Amino acid sequence: MSAFAVDPFAAEPPAALAVDLxxxxxxxxxxxxxxxxxxxxxxxxxxSTHLIIDQATISEFADPSATLGAHLVHVAxxxxxxxxxxxxxxxxxxxxxxxxxxxxQIGIPPFRVTGTIHVPQGTRPVDGLLNAADxxxxxxxxxxxxxxxxxxxxxxxxxxxxxxxxxxVLVTDDERPDELLAELLDERTAKGWLASREGQEHSS
Numbered sequence: 001m002s003a004f005a006v007d008p009f010a011a012e013p014p015a016a017l018a019v020d021l022x023x024x025x026x027x028x029x030x031x032x033x034x035x036x037x038x039x040x041x042x043x044x045x046x047x048s049t050h051l052i053i054d055q056a057t058i059s060e061f062a063d064p065s066a067t068l069g070a071h072l073v074h075v076a077x078x079x080x081x082x083x084x085x086x087x088x089x090x091x092x093x094x095x096x097x098x099x100x101x102x103x104x105q106i107g108i109p110p111f112r113v114t115g116t117i118h119v120p121q122g123t124r125p126v127d128g129l130l131n132a133a134d135x136x137x138x139x140x141x142x143x144x145x146x147x148x149x150x151x152x153x154x155x156x157x158x159x160x161x162x163x164x165x166x167x168x169v170l171v172t173d174d175e176r177p178d179e180l181l182a183e184l185l186d187e188r189t190a191k192g193w194l195a196s197r198e199g200q201e202h203s204s
Contacts, residue, residue: 107168
């Protein structure tokens with residue numbers, strides 16, 4: 001038995017995690033060493049300008065035959081549009097900030113990404129997406145489409161998306177603020193408010 005107690009606050013050692021990175025022109029597949037389990041954190045917590053990918057396969061969208069293998073490559077974080085990883089992108093259930101799931105579609109050329117984002121309770125979904133401080137936002141249960149290169153289409157359990165590179169953001173329930181009010185008020189008050197709203201709409 002060791003004479004030294006295990007430090008419960010010690011950082012977890014990095015683990016090799018399989019990732020697919022998509023830039024505007026390239027797909028880079030391989031593994032990266034990370035201490036994080038959420039797909040967005042893998043990129044948001046990188047302190048350097050590049051992410052190191054081991055045992056990489058590099059494919060060029062415009063020339064699928066030009067696939068290159070490399071023991072190690074450095075990918076510029078600022079050029080990453082999407083990151084697909086074999087890990088969860090959902091909010092940690094132990095986090096103090098409670099979040100809710102909403103459907104969204106994001107146009108980040110050449111990709112169109114549809115899935116679920118998780119935003120703080122009581123906020124407009126689009127605010128939770130656009131006003132976040134992190135460079136990358138997580139989306140779960142994702143479908144990726146690409147009109148220019150259909151072969152890039154795929155489904156993924158979790159994806160990190162570069163917010164600043166998105167051209168179009170569509171949140172499907174953002175036009176239903178009544179749902180947000182019901183979350184903030186008690187059920188009786190919320191139902192009374194909604195009933196009065198419906199009466200006003202029918203009388204107008």
